[in-house]
Amino acid sequence: MPESKFEVVKDLGDGLHFVEGKRCTIEAEKTFPVFEPRSGKIVAQCPISDAAEVDRVVNIAAKAQPEWGNTHVFERAKVLREVAKLIRENLDALARWEVLCNGKPIYEARVDLESSAETFDFYAGAASTVLSTGLQYELPGGPQQRFAYSRREPYGVVGAIGAWNYPFQTAVWKVAPALAAGNAVVYKPSPFAPLSPVVIGELLTAAGLPSGVFNVIQGEAETGQALCKHEKVKKVSFTGSVATGKAIQRACAENNIKPVTLELGGKSPLIIFEDSDIGSAVSAAMLANFLNQGQVCTNATRVFVQKSIVPQFTEALLKEADAKLKVGDPLKEETRVGASINEQHLKKVLGFVESAKQEGATVLRGGKRVHPEGVEEGFYFEPAIISDLSDSMKIVRDEIFGAVLLILPFENEDEVVKRANDTGYGLATGVFSRNLARGHRIASKLQAGTVFINTYNDTDVHVPFGGFKESGHGRENCVEALHAFTQIKAVYVNVEDKLDHCFH
Numbered sequence: 001m002p003e004s005k006f007e008v009v010k011d012l013g014d015g016l017h018f019v020e021g022k023r024c025t026i027e028a029e030k031t032f033p034v035f036e037p038r039s040g041k042i043v044a045q046c047p048i049s050d051a052a053e054v055d056r057v058v059n060i061a062a063k064a065q066p067e068w069g070n071t072h073v074f075e076r077a078k079v080l081r082e083v084a085k086l087i088r089e090n091l092d093a094l095a096r097w098e099v100l101c102n103g104k105p106i107y108e109a110r111v112d113l114e115s116s117a118e119t120f121d122f123y124a125g126a127a128s129t130v131l132s133t134g135l136q137y138e139l140p141g142g143p144q145q146r147f148a149y150s151r152r153e154p155y156g157v158v159g160a161i162g163a164w165n166y167p168f169q170t171a172v173w174k175v176a177p178a179l180a181a182g183n184a185v186v187y188k189p190s191p192f193a194p195l196s197p198v199v200i201g202e203l204l205t206a207a208g209l210p211s212g213v214f215n216v217i218q219g220e221a222e223t224g225q226a227l228c229k230h231e232k233v234k235k236v237s238f239t240g241s242v243a244t245g246k247a248i249q250r251a252c253a254e255n256n257i258k259p260v261t262l263e264l265g266g267k268s269p270l271i272i273f274e275d276s277d278i279g280s281a282v283s284a285a286m287l288a289n290f291l292n293q294g295q296v297c298t299n300a301t302r303v304f305v306q307k308s309i310v311p312q313f314t315e316a317l318l319k320e321a322d323a324k325l326k327v328g329d330p331l332k333e334e335t336r337v338g339a340s341i342n343e344q345h346l347k348k349v350l351g352f353v354e355s356a357k358q359e360g361a362t363v364l365r366g367g368k369r370v371h372p373e374g375v376e377e378g379f380y381f382e383p384a385i386i387s388d389l390s391d392s393m394k395i396v397r398d399e400i401f402g403a404v405l406l407i408l409p410f411e412n413e414d415e416v417v418k419r420a421n422d423t424g425y426g427l428a429t430g431v432f433s434r435n436l437a438r439g440h441r442i443a444s445k446l447q448a449g450t451v452f453i454n455t456y457n458d459t460d461v462h463v464p465f466g467g468f469k470e471s472g473h474g475r476e477n478c479v480e481a482l483h484a485f486t487q488i489k490a491v492y493v494n495v496e497d498k499l500d501h502c503f504h
């Protein structure tokens with residue numbers, strides 16, 4: 001293992017691409033501007049990888065993969081463990097970059113990085129236990145000296161495409177299991193947050209990953225399409241919107257049939273029953289809506305509250321939101337709400353609030369652009385709480401992906417389960433009640449990949465993550481991700497000297 005020497009990036013001058021083990025730039029006809037959400041400034045122009053560049057990088061990955069795939073799983077694990085160590089050693093400096101990349105408050109960025117280190121540690125340990133199993137079997141007619149075993153083999157080159165809301169963590173959720181299983185990876189980040197996977201590349205190189213096994217290309221839809229259609233890419237893992245997920249799945253069937261993991265959007269419900277502890281229910285509603293400026297795929301914008309407690313809940317929620325949701329410079333420790341990712345996205349969220357007003361809803365707080373002192377030009381939004389809604393309104397039906405909490409009164413259990421499930425999405429749901437039997441009963445009826453009972457927006461690497469319905473298919477985290485990045489091979493073995501046949 002080479003000595004680990006990782007230096008946290010100081011500026012974007014050395015390029016935003018990562019090929020053959022190092023950060024670099026490329027010659028390109030087209031570029032895209034890189035914004036810093038915190039200040040609203042353009043901080044770089046990033047060259048776009050065209051189809052020829054995608055082909056070059058995929059070939060580099062394809063050449064590097066066989067040796068990595070044949071490296072003993074314990075040696076691969078050592079690299080992953082070393083990355084986890086380097087993340088922890090450089091946590092504050094890495095968190096600062098994540099803030100500059102994405103605009104989230106620094107206390108949240110630290111949490112993302114700590115959980116990313118845990119993800120690397122988890123896959124370092126899990127890979128060796130998951131990748132092969134043995135089974136004894138008997139044929140009809142009596143015991144035979146036979147057994148079978150299965151091997152989980154890497155696909156080869158994995159194409160990964162990420163969203164911008166958790167740029168570091170999203171990449172880690174794909175890269176750690178894909179590498180642990182012996183694949184090479186070509187990663188295309190969102191152009192709205194292009195740096196984080198490049199930093200992951202530098203961490204991997206410092207930890208001893210061989211050159212070419214992990215690479216980052218940059219660009220928009222065209223680059224993503226070229227990656228998905230490339231014949232040497234054998235598996236794609238995608239995080240983003242439903243519309244793009246459909247385009248990705250189509251592209252993955254074009255030149256060869258690639259398996260695809262799709263982690264897509266959501267419109268999740270949180271159901272609060274009248275027997276809930278109001279303070280805890282308010283906490284859940286805040287956790288379900290205001291982390292990361294509301295740019296969380298599992299966010300429960302639809303907060304269903306049982307009719308008898310609506311006034312009490314609303315009053316407590318408004319009081320807590322006014323006291324705690326401090327919007328400001330995300331680099332400041334006291335900030336709890338940072339900057340939205342860009343102007344265009346902020347306008348989209350403001351447009352949702354406007355549409356709700358026009359359809360007769362009442363904005364109880366927030367819902368406006370704000371200009372915090374010192375970062376006036378950044379993309380800041382005062383978190384909104386809205387009532388007087390109906391289930392047919394645009395804001396109640398479509399994914400907002402912003403800090404907008406909708407209060408929807410309900411009468412009883414059957415009615416609320418029906419309304420909660422009345423969406424094409426199925427990413428997450430939440431139930432709040434002191435009656436745990438009811439919590440479990442409802443959990444079995446809710447159509448979503450995750451149900452939170454008396455909490456919201458917890459994640460843990462041991463627990464599978466992913467969607468039902470249009471929120472996608474396949475799972476990230478836990479051993480499921482190792483399954484997703486491997487193909488299983490069954491090997492049947494006869495250990496007797498002779499084999500008979502059935503053609504008597």
Ligand code: NAD
Pocket residue numbers: 161162163164165166188189190191219220221222223224225239240241242243244245247248262263264265266296297298399401427466467471472
């Ligand atoms: P997006 O679909 O616009 O973009 C996602 C990625 O796909 C980006 O890298 C983008 O450049 C690329 N892309 C865009 N068009 C493409 C095409 N035609 N072919 C190939 N690649 C293409 O999504 P976004 O705005 O970056 O992210 C927000 C969405 O992501 C929300 O819907 C959110 O719920 C979802 N999301 C889901 C999860 C999850 O785990 N389920 C996590 C985070 C975000």
